[in-house]
Amino acid sequence: VIGHPKYQDSKRIAVFLSMSDEIQTEDIIKDIFKQGKECFIPRYKPQSNHMDMLKLSSAEDISSLTLTSWNILQPGDDDSAREEALAGGGLDLIFMPGLGFDKKGNRLGRGKGYYDTYLERCMKHPSGKPYTIALAFKEQICELVPVTENDVQVDEILYEDC
Numbered sequence: 180v181i182g183h184p185k186y187q188d189s190k191r192i193a194v195f196l197s198m199s200d201e202i203q204t205e206d207i208i209k210d211i212f213k214q215g216k217e218c219f220i221p222r223y224k225p226q227s228n229h230m231d232m233l234k235l236s237s238a239e240d241i242s243s244l245t246l247t248s249w250n251i252l253q254p255g256d257d258d259s260a261r262e263e264a265l266a267g268g269g270l271d272l273i274f275m276p277g278l279g280f281d282k283k284g285n286r287l288g289r290g291k292g293y294y295d296t297y298l299e300r301c302m303k304h305p306s307g308k309p310y311t312i313a314l315a316f317k318e319q320i321c322e323l324v325p326v327t328e329n330d331v332q333v334d335e336i337l338y339e340d341c
Contacts, residue, residue, distance in 0.1 A: 269306030273309035
C-alpha cells in the first residue's frame with residue numbers, strides 16, 4: 180500500500196479504522212503521519228447513511244476516540260473541532276473497507292450505503308471524486324457482487340497476490 184503511486188502522490192487521505200475482521204490499517208495511518216500527509220477517518224451517523232471524514236491530528240489521536248455500539252472507534256458527536264474533509268480541500272484518496280469485491284470494482288459493504296453516499300458528496304466538491312482503493316483479503320474476491328444503481332465502484336482493489 181505505502182509504495183502505491185496513488186498513495187505516494189496523495190496528500191489528503193481517508194482511511195477506515197479497522198474492525199477485527201478487516202485488513203488492519205494502523206500501519207498505514209502511522210505512515211500517513213510519518214510522510215507528512217493529512218489523515219481523515221470516518222464518523223458514521225447511526226440511523227442514517229450519513230458519514231463524514233474527520234481529520235486526525237496524529238496516530239496517537241486514535242486513543243482519544245469513542246467506541247461506538249458497532250465496536251468502531253470514531254470522533255464523538257460533540258467533537259466539532261476537527262476539520263471535515265469536504266469543508267476543506269476534499270480528499271485525494273480513500274481506502275475503503277468491504278465484505279466482498281469483484282474484479283470489476285463492485286463492492287459489498289455492510290448495507291447502509293455510507294461510502295456510496297459520501298462519494299456522491301465528493302463528486303459535488305470542487306476537488307472532485309477521490310481515487311478509491313479497497314483493501315481486501317484474497318478470500319473476499321468474488322466472481323460477482325450484486326449492485327444497485329446507487330453503488331459506486333471502487334477504482335482499485337488491493338489484496339494479497341493481486
